[in-house]
Amino acid sequence: MARADNKTRFTAADVTAFLESVEHPTRRADARMLNAMFRAVTGFTPRMWGPTIVGYGRYDYVYDSGREGSFLATGFSPRKANLSIYIMPGYQDYSEILARLGKHKMGKSCLYINKLADVDAAVLEELIRAGLRDLSAKWVVHPV
Numbered sequence: 170m171a172r173a174d175n176k177t178r179f180t181a182a183d184v185t186a187f188l189e190s191v192e193h194p195t196r197r198a199d200a201r202m203l204n205a206m207f208r209a210v211t212g213f214t215p216r217m218w219g220p221t222i223v224g225y226g227r228y229d230y231v232y233d234s235g236r237e238g239s240f241l242a243t244g245f246s247p248r249k250a251n252l253s254i255y256i257m258p259g260y261q262d263y264s265e266i267l268a269r270l271g272k273h274k275m276g277k278s279c280l281y282i283n284k285l286a287d288v289d290a291a292v293l294e295e296l297i298r299a300g301l302r303d304l305s306a307k308w309v310v311h312p313v
Contacts, residue, residue, distance in 0.1 A: 177240070179224060179313060182217035191247045199285045200247035203254070206290065210297045211243060213312050222246045222255070226301070228308040242310045243301055254280040254293075256300035258307065266296050 188204060191197035204215060204223060213225040224241030231237040246253045256263070257278055267273065267280075271288035274281040280296070282288050304310060 177219040177222060179216045179218050179227065179241070180220075182220070184215045184217055184223055187217060187221075187223070188247070193249070195284055196247045196249075196252070199252055200245070202285055203245050203247075203252065206294060207244065207297065210294050211301060213242075215244070216241075216313050218244065221248070224255075226310045227313050228257070228304060228310050230308055242304055243297055251281045251283050252285070254282065254297075256280055256296055257304045258300070261300070261303045263296060263299060266292060266299060270296065 184204070188197065188200045191200050200223075207213075207223070207225045208215065211225040215223045215225055218224040218241045222241065222244055223246065224244035226242030227239050228242050229237070229239045240257070241255060243257060244255045246255075251274075253276075255278060267275070269289060270292045272282065273288060285293075301310065
């Protein structure tokens with residue numbers, strides 16, 4: 170099957186400029202702290218994925234259906250309503266870690282928190298590591 174390009178791809182946009190453009194001061198401060206956390210945990214330099222996602226690493230996938238593409242390995246987006254944290258792969262059971270995290274909501278591959286003060290930073294770091302480890306067991310993760 171031909172490679173289908175994802176709508177969300179990494180770009181040459183400046184991560185620091187994006188983080189500094191976040192309007193809400195608490196969300197902007199949290200985004201800076203998340204950037205430092207993800208850099209420390211992953212060892213990867215952040216890249217913008219689309220206009221609003223800060224990603225760390227990349228993996229190339231080929232599904233059983235033949236669909237293939239690339240996507241960020243892990244990352245976050247400081248959205249107006251909350252911080253969206255992308256922990257791949259979304260099919261893993263992280264219930265034990267999430268039970269210790271603090272106030273959050275879950276999507277398929279996305280964790281939603283209102284502010285970093287609502288969660289335990291050490292547990293969030295553990296979750297990022299677990300997601301990256303599990304993703305790396307299935308797909309090769311590249312720095313970008």
